Each structure stands twice: as structure tokens, then as C-alpha cells.
Amino acid sequence: MCLAVPGRVEAIYEAGEARMGRVNFGGIVKDVCLAYLPEIAIGDYTIVHVGFAISKIDEASAQRTLQLFRDLGVLEQELLEEEFGSKRES
Amino acid sequence: MKYLDEFRNGEIAQKQAREIRRLATRPWKIMEVCGGQTHSIIRNGIDQLLPAEIEMVHGPGCPVCVTPLEIIDQALTIASQPGVIFCSFGDMLRVPGSEKDLFRVRGEGGDVRIVYSPLDAVQIARQNPGNEVVFFGVGFETTAPANAMAVHVARHEGLKNFSALISHVLVPPAMAAIMQSPHNLIQAFLAAGHVCSVMGYWQYPPLAERFRVPIVVTGFEPLDILEGIRRAVEQLEKGEARVENAYERIVTRDGNLPAQKLLAQVFEVVDRAWRGIGVIPGSGWRLRSEYRDFDAEQRFRVGDIHTIESPLCHSGEVLQGILKPNQCPAFGKECTPRKPLGATMVSSEGACAAYYNYGRFISPDQLAHA
Amino acid sequence: MPKPPDFSSWSCPLPLRDYPSVVMGHGGGGKLSAELIEHLFLPAFRNHALENLGDASIVSGASRAGDRLAFSTDSFVVRPLFFPGGSIGDLAVNGTVNDLAVSGARAMYLSVGMILEEGFALACLARVVDDMARAARTAGVQIVTGDTKVVEKGHGDGCYVNTAGIGFVPAGVEIGPSRARGGDAVIVSGTIGDHGMAIMSVREGLEFETTIQSDTAALNGLIEQILRAGGDAIHVMRDPTRGGVASSLNEIAAASQVGVVVEEREIPVRGEVRSACELLGMDPVYVANEGKVLVFVAENRAAAVLEAMRQHPLGSDAVIMAKVVDQHPGMVVAHTAMGTSRVIAMQIAEQLPRIC
Numbered sequence: 001m002c003l004a005v006p007g008r009v010e011a012i013y014e015a016g017e018a019r020m021g022r023v024n025f026g027g028i029v030k031d032v033c034l035a036y037l038p039e040i041a042i043g044d045y046t047i048v049h050v051g052f053a054i055s056k057i058d059e060a061s062a063q064r065t066l067q068l069f070r071d072l073g074v075l076e077q078e079l080l081e082e083e084f085g086s087k088r089e090s
Numbered sequence: 091m092k093y094l095d096e097f098r099n100g101e102i103a104q105k106q107a108r109e110i111r112r113l114a115t116r117p118w119k120i121m122e123v124c125g126g127q128t129h130s131i132i133r134n135g136i137d138q139l140l141p142a143e144i145e146m147v148h149g150p151g152c153p154v155c156v157t158p159l160e161i162i163d164q165a166l167t168i169a170s171q172p173g174v175i176f177c178s179f180g181d182m183l184r185v186p187g188s189e190k191d192l193f194r195v196r197g198e199g200g201d202v203r204i205v206y207s208p209l210d211a212v213q214i215a216r217q218n219p220g221n222e223v224v225f226f227g228v229g230f231e232t233t234a235p236a237n238a239m240a241v242h243v244a245r246h247e248g249l250k251n252f253s254a255l256i257s258h259v260l261v262p263p264a265m266a267a268i269m270q271s272p273h274n275l276i277q278a279f280l281a282a283g284h285v286c287s288v289m290g291y292w293q294y295p296p297l298a299e300r301f302r303v304p305i306v307v308t309g310f311e312p313l314d315i316l317e318g319i320r321r322a323v324e325q326l327e328k329g330e331a332r333v334e335n336a337y338e339r340i341v342t343r344d345g346n347l348p349a350q351k352l353l354a355q356v357f358e359v360v361d362r363a364w365r366g367i368g369v370i371p372g373s374g375w376r377l378r379s380e381y382r383d384f385d386a387e388q389r390f391r392v393g394d395i396h397t398i399e400s401p402l403c404h405s406g407e408v409l410q411g412i413l414k415p416n417q418c419p420a421f422g423k424e425c426t427p428r429k430p431l432g433a434t435m436v437s438s439e440g441a442c443a444a445y446y447n448y449g450r451f452i453s454p455d456q457l458a459h460a
Numbered sequence: 461m462p463k464p465p466d467f468s469s470w471s472c473p474l475p476l477r478d479y480p481s482v483v484m485g486h487g488g489g490g491k492l493s494a495e496l497i498e499h500l501f502l503p504a505f506r507n508h509a510l511e512n513l514g515d516a517s518i519v520s521g522a523s524r525a526g527d528r529l530a531f532s533t534d535s536f537v538v539r540p541l542f543f544p545g546g547s548i549g550d551l552a553v554n555g556t557v558n559d560l561a562v563s564g565a566r567a568m569y570l571s572v573g574m575i576l577e578e579g580f581a582l583a584c585l586a587r588v589v590d591d592m593a594r595a596a597r598t599a600g601v602q603i604v605t606g607d608t609k610v611v612e613k614g615h616g617d618g619c620y621v622n623t624a625g626i627g628f629v630p631a632g633v634e635i636g637p638s639r640a641r642g643g644d645a646v647i648v649s650g651t652i653g654d655h656g657m658a659i660m661s662v663r664e665g666l667e668f669e670t671t672i673q674s675d676t677a678a679l680n681g682l683i684e685q686i687l688r689a690g691g692d693a694i695h696v697m698r699d700p701t702r703g704g705v706a707s708s709l710n711e712i713a714a715a716s717q718v719g720v721v722v723e724e725r726e727i728p729v730r731g732e733v734r735s736a737c738e739l740l741g742m743d744p745v746y747v748a749n750e751g752k753v754l755v756f757v758a759e760n761r762a763a764a765v766l767e768a769m770r771q772h773p774l775g776s777d778a779v780i781m782a783k784v785v786d787q788h789p790g791m792v793v794a795h796t797a798m799g800t801s802r803v804i805a806m807q808i809a810e811q812l813p814r815i816c
Contacts, residue, residue: 002126002232002284002310003741003815006093017243018209026091026735029669033209036235036349045093047287047340050179050815051207052236054349055287055340057093062339069102069313073109091735100797125816135800152816177665180741180812193809205665206740206813214665233815312798427808447805 004049006057007032009042023048093339097311098134106316107139113323114143119275120322121268121411123261124230124282125152125440126310132444134312144323147275147411148441150264151282153229153257154181155409155433155440156364159399161228161257162187164392168224168255169200171390175218177211178226180204185436188399208240208254215244215252224386227256232284234258234375235349238356241377241384255386256377259362261285262293263373269301273412278322280308280315283337290345294333302331309337356381365399365433366406405432408441415445422446482580487610500586501606504593509569509604517604519569526631530565532556533624541584541618544658545673548621549591551750554678555701556625557599561680562697562753564635564687565627570596572606572623577616588619599678601625632692639695640716645762646782647755649682649775650675652705653733656747660740666813668739672732677751682774686755689768693761698754703807706745708754709782709792710806719788722804724796726781741814746807756784 007023012034014020021034023046033052034040045057122128128148131137137146150156166187169176176192183192183204196202201221205211208225215223227237237254244252261282268274281294286307294305304325308318318336325332335341355378362374377385402420407413415421415434425431427443434440485492502511509517523529536552553570560567572592576585596603654675661670679699687694696716700708705727713720722745729737729744737744751774757765762780769775782792792804 002124002230002282004232004284004287005738006091008092017246018239025739027670027732028735028739030739033207033236033239035239036346036352038348047284049232049284050236051209052239054232054235054284054346058339062093062096065317065339066096069099069106069317072102073105091731091738094738098797100799103798129816133796133802134798135796135802136798138800139798154816179815181814181816183812184809203665204813210665229815427805447803 002049004047004054006045006047009034009040009044009046009053012040012042021053023053094311097309097313099313103139103312103316106313106320110144110316110320110323111141113320113327114141115327117143117145118277118323118326119145119147120278120280120319121147121149121276122280122308122315122318123149123151123265124285124310125155126284127151127280127282127308127315128441128444130310130312130315136312136315139316140319144319146319148408148444149268149411150364150367150409151230151261152434152440153233153259154185154436155405156259156367157182157185157228157257157433158363158365159188160363161255164387165226165255166190166192166195167392168386168390169195169202170198171222173221175201175203175214175221175223176226177203177205177214177223179228182226182228184430185433186430208236209243212240212244212249212252215249216247219251221251222389223252224390225252225254227254227258230259230261230282230285231289232282232287234353234357235288235346238352241356241381242352244384245381253384253386253389254377256357256375257362258357258375259364260359260373260375262297263370264364266297266301267367267370267373268410269297269303271410273410276303276411278304278326279306280318280322281305283307283309283314283341286337286341286345288346288349290343291333291335291341292343292345298331298333304331305333307333307335307337307341309340364409366403366409368406400431403432405434405442408434415442418442480582482576482578482582482585482610484578484610484612486576487608493608496608500589504589505596505603506593507602507604509602510606517569519604523628524630527628530560530563530627530629531624532559532563533622534559535620535622537617537620538659539617540662541588543662543674544670545655546676546750547588547591548619549588550595550674550676552621552623553592553595553599553601553603554676554750556623557601557678557680558699558753560625560627561678561683562635562699563629564633564697565629567599567601567625567627567680570601570603570623570625572603572621574606574608575616575620576608576610577618578610578613580618585619588621595678599680633687634692635694635697637696637698637712637715640712640718640756640784641695641758642718642784642786643759644695644756644784645759645780646709646720646784647757647762647766647769647778648705648728648781649679649753649755649769650751650777651728651730651733652700652749652752653729653737653744653747655750656704657733657736659748660736660813666740668736670732670736672730672736675749675751677774679751679753679774682769682772683753685768685772685775686753686765690755690757690761690765693758694755694765695758696754696756700749700752700754702748704744704746704748705754706743706792706804707807709804712756713792714790716784717789719785719790720782720792721785722782722792722794724794726779728777728779728781741816742811745804746811
């Protein structure tokens, strides 16, 4: 379940009961209900499921996660190289 | 697309796979709860990257698959009535009821329409005051806020011709039921990331503690899933059983509070039958009495519906992770995507369809030597 | 509702009686039918054979010794009738021209059968016909015969069109779905999924704002270049319409009893089409195209054919996206960006948007 796609909020407007927004998904723009993210602002990224924005994407957190992936195995690699290096010398 | 492409990097996936191989010293069975995660695993071949020790078991996280047969039959009955415009997500159109599916009903003259959002169904109701418009509200907690808003808006506007057939199912009770089952072999869970974006993950620590299983909140892109698996394996190897959030950019511990508020207003907890599994107590939501006017089950009095499940169908065991799809005797024979016996073969992220479509009935060797 | 046609560009400035919509009489063979032919179809399609208004059109063969006649038909029921990048009229001409062209034929003549619903706006009909005329001129084919019937209101969907086409296949050209061989390169002429997602973008309940346009186009010019560059090294050609490239590759793999291995990273998809597919949970390989061709060419001529395609405006984005292998006959497998494999299965029915 739960196909939710990231998009950028481009505009916010009221439509009756619900707060709505125009969200840009990589060039595709759709009207999305923003009622569940009262703090969301233009320029923020959000994930959208069946026409509703359900969470703001935390940019800093995303970067941390990607950095974690990039660092993965680096420590192990360094240790391996150290060990291999010292074996050669002896 | 930003926030998607970065999490589909093949080189990083290889690194994560190496790391998992390094960590795993013993066999482990991990269940990913969500159908979207199953879809991603099979479609990206993530299981091919994992060491033999790690077995991914595909869980019941497909609301399409687990919607009770009675409710499908109710939907078919309502959709067949003249003057009804029946609106549904695309996934539901091919789910087999006792005798037919919504596609057949459309073929027989029913006005069945696919919508992207429940609010589209409300709009159809506004535009067609002479018709009864019914929205098929299925899904897990991720979809419930959208369905709740549709009913809420309809009530606020006093729309007389709109109703919803609600069949919501909840994840934590399902996980508990799986863990309590005497057949249970699951040692860790990847929790459904988008369900948690709505509900948070504060409900999981008691489960992790009671059943001694690591529960890792996990996303859907290949790198997210591999990270979820990595963290689960790390905990398993250390003998830990904690709740961890591996989907931090989207999920917070408390979840989406405005959504939870409206959910509590519109829905109440109820026992729910899961197709192929049986009744799981407190595992569903239905409309509260204040919204009963918008309950299609009430409005259409679909009453006594006799449901007939195929005796050959082992969907239930597949959903609980007891059987692999290709271990089902009917798999690929009496049961194929073309003529599915049960919902796990109909939905594209139903485990059986995923296996069939992505070729799990041929050996990985044959694929690898292509 | 589209704008009314610009009558100033028509041969007869006041073409029609004051009926804004199609009525049963327009299919009845009497004065109203004749009026439709004289003031709508003839001026649009403009050619000798048609203007004779015989029960059958007599056309010159224009064939050479050894030529074989190619004959194809297709019906068009698309909704909505008018979509970004084209209309049912474009599809109706281009679709049949392409079916002839991918078989190695030089497309020449088309027939058109129209089934109209009573009440269908004549302005819309005029626009469809105008689109057909323009597409035929661009493709260099003539619409030489046709028929119109009208069904009662509620029994049609505005407008259905059938076209049939004839052309000539030169001696020695043997192209067909069973001719693929191990080692063949599979070239796709350009980005996939444009047409299907253009339609989705205007479909009720699923609409979204986009610049995606249908890729509907007549491919006979491009295919002429392909045949010139590849000759008998061209084994199979197919225009991947409904069911997308996935369906075409599966059909050819089955007919030729070969395996096909697709390099996922090579599949060309426009950014917006990719985004739209993400949003709706659809896979571009199953999405319809109306102006693309798949070419199965012997390995040793692949580079030359690719280069020739890229010189043509309809093939500027051509890439080799797959290869034919002897393993897993009948099955299409993809190498994913993850370095793993997955099977691209034949779809059961139309791909639907999903929430899961």
C-alpha cells in the first residue's frame, strides 16, 4: 500500500473546507489537499498519497541519510587497507 | 525526480548489499509488511542482492489483497445498481469477488470510474446530483486520512448523493496477529513507512518488547529498503529488539497529528476480517455513527451476501508468510494473473502476482545467465 | 469543446445546412449524407479517386514486378477524442500507415469508415476530418474511399473511426515478428510512454497539468531510412501501441521463440512521463505509443541503422535498448539499475493507476 510521491509545493489556496495546493512532481502539476500539513509553505517538499500531502520531507534528514549511505563501508575499507598495508610491510 | 532518484543509486545499493553480507552470520527471516515494499523488492530484484542467509517474507500489507470477500461482493452489488456511479482506486477493479469483479460489472453496464483521490469522487457527486455516487474506501492508515476528509467534506456540504463503502485495516494488530500465530517464523519487521508517516511509530515499542523482534520503520525506494534490512540484520546479530526509524526524512515518532485528529473524529475501531487470514480483533476502522448517513453499507442495505472462496486458494498462508507463492499447488496452474483465485494474485503487489510477473517461477540462474 | 472549424480555409465557404450536430439522416444515403461528403470529406481529402464518388475507388497500382500487396486495418475508439498533441483523426491515419510501414510496405491508399453518434457536434467532426486530411498529406497517402453511418444517441461514443490501408512490399523484403534472431540489436526510435500519459493527463478523475504531448506520427519516412540503411539486416519492426514496448517485445519474443534482454538504463523516457508514471504507479514499458518503432536488426548493421535513424527528425532520440538472446525463449528480461534482473511479463489487461 501507500504509493506516495515527493513533490514541491508551488502555490497554496483555499477551496471550501480544505486548504489546497499546487504541487509539482518533476514537471507534473496537480492540485493536492494540504489540510493535514498546516505548516507547509511554498518551496517545501512533501509526499503525496491519493491527492493528500501527508508529510513534509525533511531536507536535512535526507542529506544525512544519503551521507550515511556514502560513508557505508568506508571505515571497513580503511581498516582493510591498514591491515593489508601492515601485512605487506612485515 | 528529487527525493526519488538519489535513493535508487545502483552503486550505493551494491555497497549496502556488501555490508549486509558482512553482517549476516546466520539465517534470518525478515518480513516487510507493506505491499509497496514488496513491489519495490521484486521489481528492483533486491532479494537478488541479499546473501542467502537473509530471507524476505512478504507480509499482508496489501489492502487490496486483504479486503474481505464480503465487502468486495457488497461493492459489486452496489456498483451493479442502476443510477449508481461507483468510484474506486484502480487497484480494486480486478479483485475477484465470489463470481466477478468490478471490471465485469462495468462491462455489464455499471458506471464504474477510476479516481486518483477520494475528493474526485466527491466532485463527481457534486456534478451528478441525480445519481448516487459511492466511493470504495479501502486502504491502510495511509489512505484513511484521505477517505476521512472526503466523508467529512461531503457531510459539511450536505451532499445527499454521496456515500462511502469503508474497509480500512490497521497494521499494528496485523503484526501482532502474525507474531502470535503458532506458525510464526518471522524474526524482524520492516514497518510500513507511509503508514508510520500518518500514525507515527509510538505503537511499536510494546510489540517489539513483547515479541522480542526488531521493528525498523522503512521506506520504499531500493536504498531505503536495503537500509531497513541492514539495520534489522544488525540488531538481530546483536540480539537486540528495538524500534528504529530508517525513514527519518518522512517519519516522526508522533506522526501526523492533524490527520490523526480527523481520523478519530470520523472512524472508530472495529474487529475486521482479513481475506485469507480471518478475523483480527480491533484491526479495522468503520464510520462513526455521526457519519452513518454516508456509510454505503447502510444506505444500500446490501445485507446477506454469500461468499464463496476457492478451496484451492492459499492466499491466507501466503499473506501470513507461511507459504511462498511458488509453493502453492495452484500457483501458475489454476491460479495465474489472468484467472486469479485470490487477491494476492490480482493486485500487482500481491505476493503471488509479484512472483509470477517478475519471474520467480524461473530459477535465478536462468535470469542471471541472460 | 473544441473551437468550430475555420471555414475560410474550406473550399466551400458555407458548407453545411444549419445542423450543428449529426442527425440520423447524415448516415442515410440521401441529401444530408451527400452534403457531408461534398462539403466535408471531399474538400478535406482532395483526390481524383475519391472525387469520382464510385462505390469503389479505382487507383493505379504503382507496383513493380515482385511487389506484394500489403493490407492492414485498425479501428480507433480513443477517449477523449481530442488530447494534447493530436486527435482520433491523427491516430486513425498514422496508425494504419504505421502498420503498413513496419511490415516493410510503402503505404499508399487508405479507406475511412466513420460511425457517428446522433447529436455529435459537426464542428467536432469537421476537426477530426481536418486532422485526418492533414495527417494523410504529411504521410504522403491518399484517403480514396469511405463510409459514414450514424447510430442513435446513446449507442455510440461520439465518433468511432476505422481505417484500412494498402501498400506494396518490394520483392526481397521479409520482415515479420517471427524473424528475430539471437544477437539482434533492438532499437527504439525515441522516448516511450508519451501518448499514453498524454491521454491520462486529460482523463476524468486522473487529470494533471503537464506539457506531455501524444507522439502520434506517420513513421513511413523514418522507416524508409531504416530499410535503406539496414536492408535485409532488418528482421522485425513493430510500432508499440497499446500495451507499450513490453507487449511488443513479448509478442515478438514468443513469435520468434527467442529471449529479449532489456537494459533498463537505456530505455528513453521523458522526465515528465517518468514523473507522471511515478504519480499514478504505472510502468512506462506498458504505456501506449503512437509514433515510435522498435527495430530488430542484425548485430553487424545495428550501428549504421542507429545512425541513419538519428538523422531523421522522428528518430533523433533513437537508442539500442535491448538485445536478442537464445536463452529463455519467449521471455523478456530486464537488467535493472540495481544490477539485478526482473522479468517484463506480458500484461493481462490494460495497466491501471494504483495506490499501493
